[in-house]
Amino acid sequence: MKWRRIWALVKKDLMEFTKSKYVLSAIIGIPLLFAVLIPVTTLLPIAKINPAEFEGDDTFPSFINNLFASSVDDWASLNMQAQTLIMMAYLMFVMVLMLPIIIPAVTASETIVGEKERKTMEAILASPITETEIVFAKIISSLIPSFFATFIAATGFTIITDILVYPFIGQILFPDFLSLIFVLVFGPMISIISVELMIMISTKVKSVRDSYQIGSLVVLPLIFLILAGMLSFFFNSIATLIGGVAVMVVIIVILFKLATNIFNREKAIIKMT
Amino acid sequence: MLAVETRNLTKDYDIKKEGKRAHLRAVDGLDLAIEKSEIYSLLGPNGSGKTTTSRLLAGILRPSVGGARILGLDVVDDASQVRSIVGLLTETPALYERLTVRQNLTFIANLYDVPKEEIKPRIEELIDLFDLPEKIDLPAGSLSKGMRQKVAIARSMIHDPPVIFLDEPTASLAPESAKVVRDQILKLSKLEKRTFFLCTHNLFEAERLSTRVGIINHGKLISEGTPNQLRDLKKDETTTVFKFAVWNDVIKNFFQERNYDVLDINPERKSISIFIKEIEKETPTIIDELIKQNLPMFEVRHEYPTLERVYLELVMSENLPRNQEEEES
Ligand SMILES: Nc1ncnc2c1ncn2[C@@H]1O[C@H](COP(=O)(O)OP(=O)(O)O)[C@@H](O)[C@H]1O
Ligand SMILES: [Mg+2]
Numbered sequence: 001m002k003w004r005r006i007w008a009l010v011k012k013d014l015m016e017f018t019k020s021k022y023v024l025s026a027i028i029g030i031p032l033l034f035a036v037l038i039p040v041t042t043l044l045p046i047a048k049i050n051p052a053e054f055e056g057d058d059t060f061p062s063f064i065n066n067l068f069a070s071s072v073d074d075w076a077s078l079n080m081q082a083q084t085l086i087m088m089a090y091l092m093f094v095m096v097l098m099l100p101i102i103i104p105a106v107t108a109s110e111t112i113v114g115e116k117e118r119k120t121m122e123a124i125l126a127s128p129i130t131e132t133e134i135v136f137a138k139i140i141s142s143l144i145p146s147f148f149a150t151f152i153a154a155t156g157f158t159i160i161t162d163i164l165v166y167p168f169i170g171q172i173l174f175p176d177f178l179s180l181i182f183v184l185v186f187g188p189m190i191s192i193i194s195v196e197l198m199i200m201i202s203t204k205v206k207s208v209r210d211s212y213q214i215g216s217l218v219v220l221p222l223i224f225l226i227l228a229g230m231l232s233f234f235f236n237s238i239a240t241l242i243g244g245v246a247v248m249v250v251i252i253v254i255l256f257k258l259a260t261n262i263f264n265r266e267k268a269i270i271k272m273t
Numbered sequence: 274m275l276a277v278e279t280r281n282l283t284k285d286y287d288i289k290k291e292g293k294r295a296h297l298r299a300v301d302g303l304d305l306a307i308e309k310s311e312i313y314s315l316l317g318p319n320g321s322g323k324t325t326t327s328r329l330l331a332g333i334l335r336p337s338v339g340g341a342r343i344l345g346l347d348v349v350d351d352a353s354q355v356r357s358i359v360g361l362l363t364e365t366p367a368l369y370e371r372l373t374v375r376q377n378l379t380f381i382a383n384l385y386d387v388p389k390e391e392i393k394p395r396i397e398e399l400i401d402l403f404d405l406p407e408k409i410d411l412p413a414g415s416l417s418k419g420m421r422q423k424v425a426i427a428r429s430m431i432h433d434p435p436v437i438f439l440d441e442p443t444a445s446l447a448p449e450s451a452k453v454v455r456d457q458i459l460k461l462s463k464l465e466k467r468t469f470f471l472c473t474h475n476l477f478e479a480e481r482l483s484t485r486v487g488i489i490n491h492g493k494l495i496s497e498g499t500p501n502q503l504r505d506l507k508k509d510e511t512t513t514v515f516k517f518a519v520w521n522d523v524i525k526n527f528f529q530e531r532n533y534d535v536l537d538i539n540p541e542r543k544s545i546s547i548f549i550k551e552i553e554k555e556t557p558t559i560i561d562e563l564i565k566q567n568l569p570m571f572e573v574r575h576e577y578p579t580l581e582r583v584y585l586e587l588v589m590s591e592n593l594p595r596n597q598e599e600e601e602s
Contacts, residue, residue, distance in 0.1 A: 005383065019371040122333070122363040270286065
């Protein structure tokens with residue numbers, strides 16, 4: 001692999017993204033929406049409820065108590081309203097983690113199917129760049145905006161959530177070990193999987209619109225993957241964490257091989273015309 | 274060593290025909306031998322296989338049957354090397370519209386591993402060559418269609434390739450831009466010994482520019498030669514035009530009485546065109562007689578068949594059944 005060619009393609013894609021109003025609004029607008037809208041519509045109403053309504057002897061089922069007791073200090077001593085807020089905050093954090101799925105679907109469609117649709121791909125295919133280099137470069141250029149967007153969204157979400165939750169628990173909730181693992185490890189890996197799937201889809205479709213549509217079918221299974229990962233982390237053992245990461249690495253490698261096998265010059269050209 | 278050499282070069286596309294899988298033979302057994310520094314034009318109607326041929330030769334499509342070599346390199350086995358020594362102007366000269374002309378060219382230069390320090394001077398040289406210096410830092414999308422085409426031609430030469438494929442290079446150009454492009458092609462082939470392979474249906478251009486022309490129809494090469502050789506195929510269809518200072522019926526009668534094969538009488542232009550079988554022998558005789566009769570003739574000229582005429586006749590006389598689609602067995 002020649003890094004110079006890969007980097008040239010990545011740089012070109014990123015330059016195009018920064019000049020596309022559509023892509024820019026997706027990678028800045030959607031994260032801000034997630035960061036602000038989600039806590040404001042879910043956590044704020046709970047925080048506003050009169051504490052009297054939470055009084056009584058009700059408790060959460062014991063498995064939930066056990067789950068949170070292991071990741072939140074003094075869980076048992078918190079009142080019901082604080083516990084509900086924390087639970088909701090974690091659940092909504094999962095929503096933020098949809099970004100690493102959604103953003104690559106947008107960026108990968110734009111850069112791969114977009115290049116086919118606008119026929120700029122042919123000049124790339126005519127050059128000595130290899131298929132693997134193209135796939136690799138497209139993965140990187142689709143990922144960078146997604147990392148960026150996830151980071152904005154997670155930071156915004158963290159700040160707003162902490163402001164809302166702090167009065168109830170007397171400490172900040174995020175970032176904690178779990179959320180950091182999610183944003184820094186799980187998020188990027190999910191993004192890579194999403195991009196690789198999008199690249200495979202892109203070899204089959206001719207228009208960016210089709211790519212979005214089929215892409216949205218890929219998004220659903222990935223959300224289940226995240227939820228499954230999230231749940232396994234709630235059991236919070238280092239072994240499941242490492243196991244989860246290992247499984248994802250294997251998936252990433254297999255999908256990369258598949259994507260580079262599927263993507264070839266001839267098909268890219270024939271499907272273009 | 275030949276610049277371009279093909280043996281039985283053939284390409285089938287998989288298509289769906291009435292729900293069934295079938296082949297479409299886009300290029301059919303092409304045998305070409307093009308010398309270095311030639312300007313070879315592949316001439317053919319739409320859908321005759323020109324674009325497919327240039328893609329095969331540029332190493333981005335694989336032949337279904339047969340093969341090709343560019344400067345001795347095999348388009349399949351040495352595909353990567355082939356790509357680095359050929360330039361390709363694609364049929365659709367798509368540029369990144371949001372990027373500037375310079376950014377477009379720099380990007381492609383990097384893909385071809387043009388040495389870093391050579392990129393800037395190379396771009397400026399090409400931009401000068403194609404007469405675009407004031408556009409270099411404008412977004413490609415703001416350029417006219419013709420200017421974009423010229424940028425795309427410059428792009429195809431960014432890595433200084435010895436063999437250049439241009440798919441309809443002047444199709445969207447205004448006459449003055451087309452001339453700039455033609456002049457550069459001629460210059461680059463003469464002075465720098467570059468080989469050009471043009472796909473075109475512009476007969477005028479092929480005639481002006483090419484060292485040789487190949488006529489392709491339904492994927493098959495139906496004729497090949499220098500523009501003169503091709504015109505000579507219809508040499509026996511040369512017409513002879515006589516023009517007079519004043520027109521009168523005596524002139525008309527002169528030709529009709531002698532049973533010449535009159536093709537056209539044009540009293541307004543005071544001219545008459547006839548068909549003579551042996552022009553070298555008969556023309557002087559006719560001139561002598563016209564002078565003897567005191568007819569005020571002041572011009573005689575032969576109209577040789579144009580390449581266009583030869584081309585149209587060749588392509589239209591091809592009433593071959595369209596056997597290019599075969600069921601998959
Ligand atoms: N990607 C493709 N898939 C199927 N058929 C194609 C494809 N590209 C071209 N063809 C067919 O191949 C034939 C030759 O096309 P092309 O090489 O584009 O001709 P030209 O450039 O001379 O117009 C045409 O019949 C065209 O419809
Ligand atoms: Mg064509």
